[in-house]
Amino acid sequence: MKVEDIVKLLGDFGPYQKRLYFLLCIPTVSIGIQTIMTVFTLGVPNHRCSLPDWDNDTTYAAQGKSHALAINAAFTSPINRTQHDSSCFIYDQKNGTDDEPLYTNTTRTCDSWVYDMQQFGTTVVTEFGWVCDRKMAKSHAQMLLMLGFLLGSVVLVAPSDLATLITLLYSPFMCSAGRKMMFMVSVTLHAVSTISAAFVSSFTSLGLIYCMIGMSCIGVWSNSFVVGVELVGPSNRIWTGIIVEMFWTAGSVIVTVIAYFVRNWRHLQLIGSVPTLLFLAYYWLMPESPRWLISKQRFEEADIIFRHAAKVNKTTLPCNMFSGDMLDKKREEPLWRLFKRPVLVIRSFVLFFNWFVASIGFYGLGLNVANLGGSVYTNLFIAALTEVAGHASCLLLLNRIGRKIFLCTVMILGGSCCTATILPVLYGNGSLNWLTIALALIGQGFVVASFDIIWLYSSELFPTVIRSSALAAANIFARVGGTISPYIASMALVIPGDFGPIVPLIMIGTAMIAAGLAAMVLPETLNHPLPDTTEEACQMQR
Template sequence: MFASLMASLVVGILTTWVPEFISFCFSRFLLGAFGSGVFLNAFTLGIELVGPSKRMWTGMFIEVFWAIGEAILVLLAYFIRNWQYLQLAISVPSVLYISYWWLIPESPRWLMSNGRTEEAEKIIRHAAKVNKVTLPDKIFESKIEDEKNVPQIKVYQLFTHRVLLARSLIIFFNWCVVSMVYYGLSLNSGYLYGGVHLNFFLSVVVEFIAYAMCFPLLDRIGRKALHSTCMIVGGVACCCTIFTVLYLSEEYQPVTTALSLIGKLGASAAFAIIYIFSSELFPTVVRNGGMGVSSMSARVGSMASPYIADLGQLAGGNFGVALPLIIFGGLSVLAGVASLWLPETLNRKLPETIQDAIDFKNQKPEGHADKQRMGKAKVVGISARKLDFDNPALEGDDVL
């Protein structure tokens, strides 16, 4: 992750002085690639560093800070109208990333899945000390004798079993659509009633509302139900703009903007949920790779979004205003329905191996009564190969 952080910082600053448009496009391409790597690595690391009781909070707070960044961006863009100064203003603060090398630990899950148990144990013991959790003298029943013989699992193994193949394709499709809708509605804000700065600011506000809505609901009704509902409701709202555009007069066009914002609310909530949802579905051995392919699928959607947003100019007239929203809405409803075939991950252990992921649908959620009974136990679940971060005994006092 540190390499992506540094590359993002350097390319972001150099973009300020590119001499012409082709170089600008290339530098923005690199910036987008490195920036996506930074966010995905940070998200995966955050999810893997905590126990099951904290996964929702960790994932959602990362998204909240994303929205804070957007709010800062629209504020800077309002006062800094020169794009070069604006690019410099949003790139220079990235120098703080350098501190991550000393502040952020490696994921113990990833270290253990790669046979580096001694390094993982050091991180776990440091976390336990900070959190005042007592660990046994020996937290692993057995060490891996030859760490070099640990099999290396590749991301393509997600496609070697029909269950994982179908699940992965649904996840990738949802990432593609939610990214397309999310960015498309942001780009389309300039074509709606009101100014581009105001509309973009309102879209940021609804993001905060979306995340605030997810906090109490995500651990109550589950990832699958909430994600599917957000996609479908947001999609239906976008599709309804055809009626407001064609049958309402100019003075009622703020209704179209309101429906678009409802669509953005649904897309924002779904985007936050799909990060948590998919990270809990991919097994640890290929979680980072699976999230990487998901992000690549999202980039396909985000690349298509400006062209869909510009379809309104080609169509012209009132129908042109609604056309992009109809496309975004229709695809959103389709992705939301498809996500119903995914297994629920609420209160379930993170799959560690490929076989765990295959059998994931048959895994029963941990009982709430058991969690309350065992919540205060300061012990660590132990297996032959790994520390069991998802043991319900850790719910009340997570080591990490």
């Protein structure tokens, strides 16, 4: 009896599968919390050089008339009376009275700053002085977090899930470890690293911790998701793959609410991380993967899990279920076989490009939300609503209008929204900043939908004999996109003026439009059988 036959006997989505699925969706909330938390912990508030002649120059706004005059004098040319950038440079001071210091017409870089605490409070940036010539430290830290996602895909995800492309990179321990063990390793690393992040004292320690957090996030998500959905019947797998993403969105909302009330980054990091210790209880709550147990011929343990599920679902299973080739293994071919078929080469690179762009858009737009202007808390809350709308649209439309049309539409519309942000800047004179924010957040909703679609669409386009290896390659392209996304978001800090915040949007939007247009060469898969061989895949028509 095949495992799929046992699932049919249990019921496609009975009480046991529902409990297990939602139990294993909960850790995804923490992944959303830790990813979006960097928007607040690495927030860059407005700042200016501190006045060397004022001992109590501790507030960004002027404390009185004399303080206002001193600020104006320090950042205004004594010759042409023009203002200059007060965030990194201050005019050299020359002898004057205590009440009225005098400044030369030459500037120097400052070594201490006064920050506007109204939006963020204390952050890593304000504590470590990551501004001016050190402003790229924020992007480096976020890059290391995303690099952790890439490394975690190799180190903490079971080989059977990332498949033959990277199997050789695993140690014998990784190959013999079950999904439950890898989940517990990931959860332990997640709890330790997220809590430790609240106590770092340097860029080196923070970067190392962030990399560990990224590794643990992808390990927790991948291993819990596989166990949660592998006993779900085919008729429910699409929506279970999308609903789990809403838990990530819930995490982003939770951390936004907490950050609104907790403006100290160390306290915020602790509050968002200490609850991860509860996930250690999953050692007693989470079963091992029955498919993995069967692959290791540990039939008695698998039988106990299946019969417990049958008892909860009030169904019965036959006495002798474990006979023959239960896993229905199919012959796998190496990924390089794709390159023998030009049509598959083009199709693969289009899909890989879409994965790459979807990841850049998802993380780049999320990290750029603090640079849009307005309240970062309001922006993130609205972004969460657009994400929910994106997920819901996939649930409603994927099986109605098809994968190809839907993917092309959301990519092109999302890219158009992002690139259209240039119009309010050109013609609004600052009065239409709300429109810039609205277009960016709507674009984020579209890119979320594209991520949902590309997972399903790719699995239906690649033939069975190379599907797992091709999806592993696509996943790596996505992680590379996520790794460079902080640098795209940081363009808002590098480019001065009103155009700074929209440069990342234009870059991401242009890439999304290109990806959507490229996807037009792909064939539709709705209501078509999955291709098993490369020949069948080549015969799929646009």
